[in-house]
Amino acid sequence: MHKPTTEPRPSIYYPYQVFKPWLPSAHGAQPRRQVVIVGCGPAGMVAALELARLGVASVLLSAELQVSQGSRAIVFTRRSLEILQQVGVAQRITDNGLPWRFGNSFYRGQRVFRMEALHDADDRFFPMTNIQQQYLEEYLLDACAASPLIDLRWGNKLTRLEQLDGYARLEVDTPEGPYTLESDWVVAADGGRSGIRSALNLQMEGASYEGFFVIADIRVDLPLPTERLAFFDPEWNPGNTVLLHREPHGIWRVDYQLPPGETPEEALRPESLKQRIDAQLALIGHAGASWEMDWCSVYSARTLTLPDYVHGSVLFTGDAAHLLPIFGVRGANTAFQDSQSLAWHLAFVIKGLAGRKLLANFSAERVGAAREIIDEAGKSTRFMAPPTRGFKLLRDAVLSLSLTQEFVRPLYHWRTSRPHEYTESMLNSRGDDNALFSAGPAHGAPPQNVRLGASDFLLDHLGGGFDLLYFTEAEAIPAPLLQVVEAVRARGVPLKIVAIGAAQPVAGADLTLGDADGHVRRRYGVQASGGAYLLRPDQHVCARWLTLDATRLQAAFDAALPR
Template structure:
């Protein structure tokens, strides 16, 4: 039997609710059009919502009977918010989240480097947004409850996992005992200590760093703007790093590095936590203020990934697939990108318009993303928490020089998480004009988001479907292009034609038509009249043409799967 904690977690700002557990006296069998998602954290919930948006039924399993504790995944990038917008939850999140743009690196009381994240007129969300994970899950769950095709099973702990070429059998423990659940597909979103991954004896590759950090969430009224504060080698914690982030509800998060000889259990003793917080407040001249401890934990900086995320009928996302350092806000933000890429591909397989071969591209694309992030994050981690004496000597030299020499200050840059470009994806068109067009909108990159005159955004129009975007004039679209897209639709592929008119003449034959400023066409899309972009459901460019070529789009779909070869334009 499994007995999750049924006493509501204590919090100074969030009221936890206990959800009724699910138990079945007989084994349950998911229908063929249903996906089982294991893990109801942010990535599991987002995956469930994105699958539901694709018309897939989802059974979402949680070992707990309440939401997670503390701030945890705190900072969400613009890209994550765009994905959460596609999931239908971003508006709720932004009623609570704190948007910000700047980060400060401080040494000996001086701001040695101030990082600014740019904002553009066409941005739908701020570059960075702070919200405690429990609040994020709260809004995700609210949205899930509105979906008729998502069933949440609380208090269901996976204790065994078996699979064959047809289905996956999960043995589940609940407060009433055991039952088995059989599903054709299982998405493992069960976290960094993934029981499914461990049960399958899958090992990650990469590096674990020596640096350990305490997270302390405290309630205090500090009159500081919402900006990231990083303090390097302060007097009270010499040689180490301290981060501060403002959270909603007068909560502030302190992340402070531990000396190697301090055990995590000792660091979390109330007297040691209190001393660290008081020392930090004293250093910034705020030790006269009253404060309360809300939550604390210890984490280590790790940069690890599986080399394959698809194992027969079990697919890994988020921390179950990779463990990334938090420096540069990479953990959950990378997981949301996993969820978005997986959702449309798995939906294509479940709905039958693609074969299972399409899932190989999920692993190729997202493992490639994780490895890129690990290489980039390693630089940040080695500066924030030097793993060797040599790296510490280099960091100390940068700190010292930065007080008087501006040229070394950019070395503080924390390399914020950015969207991965699927430049080498096997899905990218092999018969287009990619090589002849501007590299900033190359295949695999995100299509630029545009705000239209009516206040709507391009991303809202193209989320969840393949979008054939054509720049038009005089309302003209080739008839063969319309016929080709209709043939794709008849085959079950979620395709749509979006016309972006550089004049006021909208295209009646298009699914959606907008008027667009010719300057935006040139400056953002590097395009001209008759240029065509094929965009994935996840907003990444899949192919591009200077002019329409008959059957070129259908031939691109032939790369996805043998099934699509049955489409006749």
């Protein structure tokens, strides 16, 4: 019998709420479900919310009775907030988080590199926003509770999964005993120690780096801006790296590498934590500052991924699918992209709008994204924590030269997480004008936001299905294009036409956005005479044209929705 703790987790700033468990005796016989999501972290909840937006119901299982302990993921990228805007929680994050765009690297008391993330007037969100994961989970939980299509079950732990002919049977334990639940599909969002991954005997590919890192969240008053601070080879931690991040509510994260041979148990002893945190505060000029511990943990750097995210009726997302170093804010930010992609691919298969081949595309795209991230993160990890004597010699040479030589300083760049571009996706249209564009998002890229007014942006109007951005100043969408659109809609495909450029509503369009100064057209690389983009439900570009006709539009849908 599963007995999750009913004691609120300790915290000096976050008021943990303990939820009541979902008990089978109160709900009677369980019909087969379309989707069961195992894991109620950010990856699982975003998957549930995105499925719900597309009309697909899900059961969301949480083995615990409260949100996760500790700040965990704290840095969320612009693209993550664009995804979270789609599920209705981005505004709460920006209202309560700390935006930032600069990162600083220090060596021997000197700032040797300053990273500046791009940000302009067309961006609704800052490049990065800091907020503790507990708050993110709280906001997502509120959104899940507001959806009639999400059945969230606290205190429900998956103990066994059996794949049968076209569905899965799950054994779920609760505080009053187990019950059986059948589902057409199972989403494994059960984290880095995924029990589902282990039960299916699946092996990840990649590398694990030796050594450990400590995360310590402390409350301390430091008069410093919200910027990433990285200290290389400090006197108190020779040969290693220390990171500092500011969080809301007066909390600071101290993240430091341990010397070889030190165990996690040794590192988390109170006297060890105090000595090292005091030393780091002294390094930044605040010796003797009073501080209070909230949460601490130990992690290691790993660059691993499953080679396939689809196994029968089970689909993997987030840390259950891959394990990535946190350098470059890759963990939760990658999980949001995973879950957004998984949800629309799976929803379209469930609704019969495409064949199972679409799920193979989900896996290929997201495995490709993970491998790109692994390549980038591996470079950052080898610089932050050199795995061999040779890498250490190279890193130390860069450190030394950076004190006087400008040309080596960009090697400190930490390769921030960025959205993957599905350049080779099988969903991209091969007969469009992608190669003829000189600007704008290309095949597989996410869209570019554009400011339309004081608090009005292009991406505010997109999402929930396919979006056809049709640039025109004409009075109406051409009839042949509308015939294709209506035929696609008749199949049940959610599709919206957004006319851009005209001053008055365009007949046949669902929405008309003016572009009197041509700014949107310039951002998207189209001419005043017209042009068009087709965005998938995850908003990535699957086709773009300088001129569009009905035949080419139909071909794009045929490619994007394989039977």
